[in-house]
Amino acid sequence: MNETLFGTVGIAGVGLIGGSLAKDIRTFGMARRLVGWNRTAAHAERALELGLVDELAPTLESLAEQSDLLVLAMPVDVLVRTLPGLLETVRPSQIVIDVGSSKRALAESVAGHSHRGRFVACHPMAGTERSGPDAALDGLFRGRFTLIIDPEASDPDALERVRTLWEGVGAVLATMSAEAHDRTAALLSHMPHVLAYALARTIKEAERNQALNARFAGGGLASMTRIAHSPITMWEPIFRQNKGPLLEAVDAFAEHLAAFRKAIADDDAEALAELMR
Amino acid sequence: MNETLFGTVGIAGVGLIGGSLAKDIRTFGMARRLVGWNRTAAHAERALELGLVDELAPTLESLAEQSDLLVLAMPVDVLVRTLPGLLETVRPSQIVIDVGSSKRALAESVAGHSHRGRFVACHPMAGTERSGPDAALDGLFRGRFTLIIDPEASDPDALERVRTLWEGVGAVLATMSAEAHDRTAALLSHMPHVLAYALARTIKEAERNQALNARFAGGGLASMTRIAHSPITMWEPIFRQNKGPLLEAVDAFAEHLAAFRKAIADDDAEALAELMR
Numbered sequence: 117m118n119e120t121l122f123g124t125v126g127i128a129g130v131g132l133i134g135g136s137l138a139k140d141i142r143t144f145g146m147a148r149r150l151v152g153w154n155r156t157a158a159h160a161e162r163a164l165e166l167g168l169v170d171e172l173a174p175t176l177e178s179l180a181e182q183s184d185l186l187v188l189a190m191p192v193d194v195l196v197r198t199l200p201g202l203l204e205t206v207r208p209s210q211i212v213i214d215v216g217s218s219k220r221a222l223a224e225s226v227a228g229h230s231h232r233g234r235f236v237a238c239h240p241m242a243g244t245e246r247s248g249p250d251a252a253l254d255g256l257f258r259g260r261f262t263l264i265i266d267p268e269a270s271d272p273d274a275l276e277r278v279r280t281l282w283e284g285v286g287a288v289l290a291t292m293s294a295e296a297h298d299r300t301a302a303l304l305s306h307m308p309h310v311l312a313y314a315l316a317r318t319i320k321e322a323e324r325n326q327a328l329n330a331r332f333a334g335g336g337l338a339s340m341t342r343i344a345h346s347p348i349t350m351w352e353p354i355f356r357q358n359k360g361p362l363l364e365a366v367d368a369f370a371e372h373l374a375a376f377r378k379a380i381a382d383d384d385a386e387a388l389a390e391l392m393r
Numbered sequence: 394m395n396e397t398l399f400g401t402v403g404i405a406g407v408g409l410i411g412g413s414l415a416k417d418i419r420t421f422g423m424a425r426r427l428v429g430w431n432r433t434a435a436h437a438e439r440a441l442e443l444g445l446v447d448e449l450a451p452t453l454e455s456l457a458e459q460s461d462l463l464v465l466a467m468p469v470d471v472l473v474r475t476l477p478g479l480l481e482t483v484r485p486s487q488i489v490i491d492v493g494s495s496k497r498a499l500a501e502s503v504a505g506h507s508h509r510g511r512f513v514a515c516h517p518m519a520g521t522e523r524s525g526p527d528a529a530l531d532g533l534f535r536g537r538f539t540l541i542i543d544p545e546a547s548d549p550d551a552l553e554r555v556r557t558l559w560e561g562v563g564a565v566l567a568t569m570s571a572e573a574h575d576r577t578a579a580l581l582s583h584m585p586h587v588l589a590y591a592l593a594r595t596i597k598e599a600e601r602n603q604a605l606n607a608r609f610a611g612g613g614l615a616s617m618t619r620i621a622h623s624p625i626t627m628w629e630p631i632f633r634q635n636k637g638p639l640l641e642a643v644d645a646f647a648e649h650l651a652a653f654r655k656a657i658a659d660d661d662a663e664a665l666a667e668l669m670r
Contacts, residue, residue, distance in 0.1 A: 241611040261609045290609065303599050304610040308617045310657075311588060313669050314649040322580050322645065332538045332567065333581040334518040336620045340585045343613045348669045355657050355665060366654050368599065370647070372591040377643050380587075380632050388632060392590050392625045 121146040121280060126183030128176055130154050130163035132243060133215045134189030135252025138168045140285040143254065153179040155190075163249040180205065180212075185281070188214040193353035196225045203231040211274045213238050213281075217301055218357040219265045223294040233271035236278040239263040239297065240287060241305075245345040258286030263300075267291045302361035307369060309343055309351055310362070316344035398423040398557060403460030405453055407431050407440035409520060410492045411466030412529025415445045417562040420531065430456040432467075440526040457482065457489075462558070465491040470630035473502045480508040488551045490515050490558075494578055495634040496542045500571040510548035513555040516540040516574065517564060518582070522622040535563030540577075544568045579638035584646055586620055586628055587639070593621035 125147040127134045131154075141147050152169030153176055154160035160172050173179035180186050180202050188195055188202075195216050203226060206212060212235045216222060219237055226232050242260040244251065262282045267275055282289055292300070319337070322328035330337075355362055372391075379387040402424040404411045408431075418424050429446030430453055431437035437449050450456035457463050457479050465472055465479075472493050480503060483489060489512045493499060496514055503509050519537040521528065539559045544552055559566055569577070596614070599605035607614075632639055649668075656664040 241609050243611060243613070260611065263609065300605055300609055303596060303605050304607060304614050307595075308592060308614050310653050311592060311650070312613075312617060314653050315585060315588060315646060317668060318584075318642075318646045318649045319580060321649075328577055328580050330581060332518050332540065332577055334520060334537060336520070336589075337581050337585050339616050339619050340589065342616050344669075348666055352662060352666050352669060356660060356662060359657055359660070363654065363658060365595075366650065366657075369592060369595045370650065370654075372594045372598075373588070373643070373647065376587050376591050377640065377647075380636055380643075381640060383633060383636070385629060385633060389625055389629050391594060392621075392629060 120148050121277065121284070123147070123184040124149045124151060124182055126173065126179040126186045127152045127163075127169060127189065128154075128179055128187065129189030130159060130168055130249050130252075131189060131247050132251040132253075133240065133256075134187060135163060135166075135168045135249050136254070136256035137187060137189070137215070137240075137285065138163075139252055139254050140257065141281075144284050146281060146284055147185070151179055151182060155194075159249055166249055166252070168249055168252055176202075177205075184210060185277075186210065186212045188212065188216075190214075190216070191350050191353045192216045192218045192222070192357050196221050196357070199235065200225050200229060203229050203235060206231045206234045208234070210234055211236065211277060213278055215240055217305065217354045219294040219297045219301075221357045223266055223269070232269055234274055236267075236270045236274055237265035237294070238278065238282070239265065239301065240282070242287075245343050247347040247350065255286065257282065260287055261290055262287040263297055264289060264291045265294050265297050298358050298361045299364075302358055302365040303368075306354060306358055306362045307365035309346065310355065310366060311369065312341050312344040313351075316341045397425050398554060398561065400424070400461045401426045401428060401459055403450065403456040403463045404429045404440075404446060404466060405431075405456055405464065406466035407436060407445055407526050407529075408466060408524050409528040409530075410517065410533075411464055412440060412443075412445045412526045413531070413533035414464060414466070414492070414517075414562065415440075416529055416531050417534065418558075421561050423558060423561055424462070428456060428459060432471075436526055443526055443529070445526055445529055453479075454482075461487060462554075463487065463489045465489065465493075467491075467493070468627050468630050469493045469495045469499070469634050473498050473634070476512065477502050477506060480506050480512060483508045483511045485511070487511055488513065488554060490555055492517055494582065494631045496571040496574045496578075498634045500543055500546070509546055511551055513544075513547045513551055514542035514571070515555065515559070516542065516578065517559070522620050524624040524627065532563065534559065537564055538567055539564040540574055541566060541568045542571050542574050575635050576638045576641075579635055579642040580645075583631060583635055583639045584642035586623065587632065587643060588646065589618050589621040590628075593618045
């Protein structure tokens, strides 16, 4: 990069995603200054201690005021409540992005907003089940897709610089509508998370009923329940905000599961092998 | 080990589990000679090429005849058909073990057999989604449980040497009945595999209907569908052989999934958070 892409980048939510993006922005020299803020003050302090950011802002408003690029890495219910107000005071030179997992409600919350163009909705398809500043990773976005949602609703200059940001951290870009995004995310991410949580609960209950000693589990169960360790405060609002597409995805899965159940109950080897193919 | 545990170890099925056990047996010097056999001749040749075994036996009968320890690492339907006949000709100095994932049908197939005592039913709770000789790994069993099923049905000397074998490759031993095993395996392994296959199929179908581009998936989906890459020829017989406990486990999961579905449909944040806890 010949010149610094952004002066000050503000990270609201210095956890797994916000913290990882801060790390990469620093690594690739894309900001002159990184400022952090977090609703949980201890997380903000920890992010500073870890060097994810150079300094902390006392409030979200203060962070927004001083940021050339403001990254909103917050639970999706907080995002929807917060974004419209933040856009009120945004200056024409500023850019706001989010990194949330549900987009239609967010898009609706700022549809027709006079400063809508300064906002670019982003969803990096990367993460782990860990959370908080200590979960931040270098290179988390490298080779992973970042979806840019409703790009035509953003000002061309804002869109261009946000593309440069994501490409700079190694992400592969794709664009889609909020509706297509929410359907995609429901199938590829939200519904699988529901399955992982439901599976973890099934195992826990069997253990509680003393029908099972789960310490005998091999790697398969660990793999299937890994994402059930994801933070509830992040996922519960996603499930509710993306209710329609999520219920459709859960129902689609339940139908396939029922087909497996039937093939097993019917001793139908042929049907079973076909379902597994 | 001060002296070699076994003279000749025969591995019937030189894939992921049989091949990995062969590797460890060699590493820890527990056999003077390793002989392999595989129903698919190309796999046998590959195992020899990889050095998993020292030589190949032309038939399973020939392998059985020359083995002090015979390891049956075959699909569970083949096991049930094969074990009773193999036990007919077993000598009092020989030991036969299996490493299959379903035990009640196998136990019933040799219940009351005059040579039952020479057989020790084993289930190492380790593996990956890969298969065949090239999938064999060093140290696959280290720190993982190996379940010994119905130990009282085996001769004490056979049981003792088989315990020494598994402890020698680093496994942690536990014993249980065939019924308890099948319930445990259904919950911890078989049902999660069904979920993975059903999830993979749900995603494939959404792609086929052009409702989805699955290349946008992050790590969560990969984690949830990894074990759906496991070989059908191995898993389809497990699902059918362990039908009763598996259907119970699938139904238990389906109930929990339905509870999640209801909490989402009802916009019930409290119930949802409670289910995720």
